[in-house]
Amino acid sequence: MTTPQQVAKGDRLPESSVSITRTDLVRYAGASGDFNPIHHSESFAHEVGLPDVIAHGMLTMALATRLVTDWVGDPGRIVEHGVRFTRPVVVPDDGKGATVELSGKVADVAEDGTAKVNITAKCADQGVLGGAYAVVRL
Amino acid sequence: MPLDEGFIGREYPPSSPYEVGREKIREFADAIKDDSPLYRDTEAAKAAGYQDVIAPPTFAMRLSVLAQEAVVGDEQLGLDYSRVVHGHQAFRHHRPIRAGDVLVAVAHVDDIKARAGNDFLTVRAEIGTVEGEPVCTATSTLVARGTAEEGEQS
Numbered sequence: 001m002t003t004p005q006q007v008a009k010g011d012r013l014p015e016s017s018v019s020i021t022r023t024d025l026v027r028y029a030g031a032s033g034d035f036n037p038i039h040h041s042e043s044f045a046h047e048v049g050l051p052d053v054i055a056h057g058m059l060t061m062a063l064a065t066r067l068v069t070d071w072v073g074d075p076g077r078i079v080e081h082g083v084r085f086t087r088p089v090v091v092p093d094d095g096k097g098a099t100v101e102l103s104g105k106v107a108d109v110a111e112d113g114t115a116k117v118n119i120t121a122k123c124a125d126q127g128v129l130g131g132a133y134a135v136v137r138l
Numbered sequence: 139m140p141l142d143e144g145f146i147g148r149e150y151p152p153s154s155p156y157e158v159g160r161e162k163i164r165e166f167a168d169a170i171k172d173d174s175p176l177y178r179d180t181e182a183a184k185a186a187g188y189q190d191v192i193a194p195p196t197f198a199m200r201l202s203v204l205a206q207e208a209v210v211g212d213e214q215l216g217l218d219y220s221r222v223v224h225g226h227q228a229f230r231h232h233r234p235i236r237a238g239d240v241l242v243a244v245a246h247v248d249d250i251k252a253r254a255g256n257d258f259l260t261v262r263a264e265i266g267t268v269e270g271e272p273v274c275t276a277t278s279t280l281v282a283r284g285t286a287e288e289g290e291q292s
Contacts (some may be wrong), residue, residue, distance in 0.1 A: 034203070
């Protein structure tokens, strides 16, 4: 568990790298109830102008959130978090899928015992989330 | 035709009650590859001060989507859901969602604007227990691509 005394502006969170395969997308569809075919049907994805099947934005957001909840040790300490979905995570049907690289940096430590973390999520060296942040109770 | 800005401020009837189950939380945690014991082990959750296992923060989207169904299904608003992409998402958690919660969500239209031919619809879902305890405020911006164009392009 982190404590307020240990956390300072500019601290970097432990980075994480998560692979997402088509099977993971099917599992997330079932768990979340989001069965939009852009997340499982290549032909549908092509019809709407996407290069291939893409990951659920909310799955990427969940991975970004986990970077922070793992760091703070208790997911119940997350107060607020937000992201813009700026670029889709394309998941090819090649057995390897996509890899999302996550990093975070403490942007602010407030007097009320909360910290704001700015999060970066990249896939194939390109950012996939914009303005991603989380506020946690330390 | 752009969406009617007169819908800003509209509140929709609450979603049907959703009971949060332990196994649903576990299934969701597995799907987001998050191995925290607080999602799976009641004793670990109690040791951390919770009454029961808690749900991952983005589990709240489940309730947000239930609330949005009222907006998406409003024929007077006329959102073309087949053109919708998720532009932005934020959550403010008043407390973690936990197993045994029976939740309802109320959708509010916070903003509508048209920009570059796209409609931007911001829907806030106020999620709480059936007893009235606030649990989470979830705000989503839905972008309907190409729906705000006025007739033929010159």
